[in-house]
Amino acid sequence: MVVESANQLVGVVTLLGAAIVAVPLFKRIGLGSVLGYLAAGLAIGPFGLKLFTDAHAIIHLAELGVVMFLFLVGLEMQPKHLWGLRKYIFGMGSLQIIVATACLTLVSILYGFSVQFSFIAAAGFVLTSTAIVMQTLSERGDMASDRGRRIVTVLLFEDLLIVPLLALVSFLSPENAETVQHSTSLWQQLGLPILAVALLIVAGVWLLNPLFRILAKTKIRELMTAVSLFVVLGSALLMEASGLSMAMGAFLAGVLLSNSSFRHQLEVDIDPFKGLLLGLFFLGVGMSLDLAHVSNNWKVIISAVFAMMFVKSIVIYAVARLTGSNNADAIDRAVVMAQGGEFAFVLFSAAALQGVISAEVQANMTAIIVLSMLLTPLFIILHNKWIVPRFQHQHTQNDEQIDEQNDIILIGLGRYGQIVNHLLRSSGFQPTIIEQNATLIDGMKKRGVKSYYGDASHPDLLHSAGIETAKLLIIAIDNPTLTTQIVKHVREVNPLVRIIARAYDRHHVFELAQAGADVQIRETFDSALRTGKQVLQSLGIEQEKVHRIGNIFFGKDRHNVKLMADVYDPKLPAFGNTEMMKIAIEQDQEMALEIQKILDEEA
Template identity: 50%
Template sequence: MAVEAAASSELVKVVALLGAAVVMVPLFRRFGLGSVLGYFTAGLAIGPFGLGWFSDPQAILHTAELGVVMFLFVIGLEMRPSHLWSLRKEIFGLGTAQIATCAIVLTLVAKLFGLPWQVAFIGATGFVLTSTAVVMQLLAERGDIALPPGQKIVSILLFEDLLIVPLLALVAFMGPSAGSADGEGSRWLSVAIGAGAVVGLVLVGRFLLNPLFRILAAAKAREVMTAAALLVVLGAALLMQLSGLSMAMGAFLAGVLLSESTFRHQIEADIEPFRGILLGLFFLSVGMALDLGVVARNWPLIVGLVLALMAAKALCIYVVARVMGSSHAQALDRGVVMAQGGEFAFVLFAAAASAGVIDVDINANFTAVVVLSMALTPLVVLAHKHFAAPAVVSMEGVETAEGLSGSVLLIGFGRFGQVASQSLLARDVDVTIIDNDVEMIHSAERFGFKIYYGDGTRLDVLHASGAGSARAIAVCVNDAAEADRIVELVSHEFPQAKLLVRSFDREHSLRLIHAGVDFQIRETFESAVMFGQAALMELGADEDDARDIAEQIRERDAERLQLEMAGGDLRAGAHMTFGSSLPGVPTPTPFTVPKRQSRTLNADQVPPEA
């Protein structure tokens, strides 16, 4: 009975963790506050300083750190060695400059709060170590990890992970027993062990991992492949931890070594569910670790340190980024995103307390400072997004639409406009193209296209672009409301031009037809019909049969369009087949799907958004 009670108690804790996350995270995301803050709040609510459902958050935190480990492994899978080598300047150059500047300035800031130099240095260097988990989650939610600004942030985070090793050695030097011969010898031994572990991991990854996965893949046991992927991640992390290095760095190296493997995507798919759950558990445990009692007793010092250190760190990151060539917007964004302390600070503070450099109270205060900074970061990022001025796009080298003329005016040079323009340009038609996306204009120029900057919803821009003399105006913009505005202007001001418009769905097509355009086509309809035709042919259908079916689908779609134009109620006509006769619409015979059972489709069976 005692065993059953204990098992039941543990199950209640698991249910509590999952329930808190399931309730809080969607709620916070719904209000635009992000999942990270939702996890923190859930952890605080159920932790020892909230409802008290958990009494030992540190135990959960140690387990949940595996989420960070797996996150770094997945990032490593995306970083081929050649790509990692191309980031060496960011990793060692930008990383060194940022960390050194922040460490000096933050130490001075901590000293202003009356802390001794050693204590101020420990607190500052711990705060310099940015939270990999928080930053990577924020970048992932924004989709910025693979972009150049995101890659720079990832590079700095990697260098900070490497920095934990010399910092721990430095803490040992600062301890009361730092001068002993035994202590010095053990430190050199630790360095040798760490270097040997890195070399060993590289050799294993280089010569053993791919053969191992080939053997397992040949066994065709999916669960064994999953177990092997977990073994690689956890084994690399354990090796680094036993060697006194960062678990996350070990997992990252393992990911890099597997980045060129043919099994990379399979491994990533196997790891992803565990990574997501454990990373959420990490954020939950960080929220539990916030000791509200410590904050209440020392709130002037803790709140002051949080605000001062975050502001100083953000300023240092901004200055270094600007000096290293980043734009104002990128530098400011980097400063805001990386302004917090991180999970490796907990390791550093614990080592400093064990070595006698700081006492238990200072450790608790510094831990509270880091946790609060991690919790505040999503709010600061949200505020920055709300109040920051939009980035100013350089217009250098871009010509605005003025005094232009041509047989065809094409508005919008996105994916649709690029394809549509090729037929006209192939016949040497005099085409004038305008777009309001500066980056698109620069990109198109590299391929030999001349695009003018102009907003097609403005009448003066249309006049300047030659709409008054154009024989045809093609509206290819990627926004239905914007297209409707252009159609309204062109219909009233330039009736001499044929008006051709890109439509988005059937409802938009109806609006365009009522507006009197000469031609409209839904952006995905024809490609989807051709896709279905190709699918039938790949399944063995005769080419002529597949082509006939595609043509009948076009006719049935035209029938539905006329029904809706006439105000017909498709729900009332649920039993009317596509073969029903309407004025001006051909009457096709019901078709059969080759090698499948015959089927007559009703008019209401065409999806309304097609």
């Protein structure tokens, strides 16, 4: 027993040591962490130094890293966001899968395989590697960007495909195959996944939040971590038992908890496990490359890798362009998603077990998938070095199509809007953000802040953002004329929405009030008031009195602005409106009297 435990410990230390050596080295020379893990796995695997002999067992365990990754992605996608992406999931996703499968089937037929074998090979290669794509999006801060979410939606659709593909493998299985499952009827194959999804939704909506509230009261930190892992792994197990993928179950659990007040705590608990297991997954993929088999069949395997990656990338690019992506994003998606994925291993294994494909075809296709996963990080590096610079100053001049509708819309993500957005996000609110600075959009998405490019004065853009049903509109841009124009339009199309607008000065406040803004915030008023309060303290006035004076000044000024807005006439010069001047003088005198009373009070 002691020897067995020691051997297991040696294995763990070897895995960690390989990662510690290879990953920083590859990262330092610019080849990225994914390629470092893959190279380390190849070096210590059964076809390298032979320190490990069962790569597939490691891959199966490490798939939990992909599961946890998709759970975290689900936490960032509220149900209404996911519903807003439905046309990409079922429209763009299905179009890409159908066209790519047809083209890759043709490629396999050209290699001399039968139509049946070619279809299985093509279907397996179409299933993109969730692990590689997610890791790539995460490393470059693209998870919350528009192009990142579109990629994720296609991956989700591919996850859904594993069930019908496995059912198709059973249908294509020869009648005399011993492993054909005669006892499993079609309604069971379809009914179980539907039932499992329904159970997960019921648990997510009515059970999980009360459970977390009860456990939070215990204040036992490790118990919350245990429950977080239980939710992720339990959801994954439920989906796998029903025939769906584990990743799909974790993603659904994340979506169901995306509105929970415990969302941020869940992210903190799961993230360390996700990173470690994903690294283990890439190590396992590197170990699984059979160099001897590749050497014996190198002409077929190498040529097929490049042929299938090229055809798949062309299809992905074409579909991306057809569905509205710009040239740069379409090329990026084609490069990132050109490889085969981990679900292909499951599909090929099932097909070989049931006699649909031969062991030779399985070995060839497995090698092709692994090599495509090994090559993808290299292609991404070349893409970033040679292709991305050509597009970095080219941004679409057309407004983006907004694919989500939230109760809150924020216009402007500059130095003013960023503070508002940060406060909203920290408080658990996710506004739809519209910004016209493409460079700023690219920079903020690295911090996980998603925004849409466009001119918010365009009615069509506001319509796509759901302005007719929005409950709150925040205008944080530094263009007074445009702000007033937006307020007037929004008040016409949605009389019930509450509008909070940034104002340039006092006169702009009057214009916004007349246009229909509920709250007008002068961009320098609060900072100037804080400065005045610091001045009073520096002059020796007690802090408590300064605080009261500040509150009176703030309240009186707001009341003063409301009175003056009622008589404001933009046609008159600044000091030519006698009614406004009268109100201003009277209010100033009242304010001075109240402040003087505070100053005259004895300490």
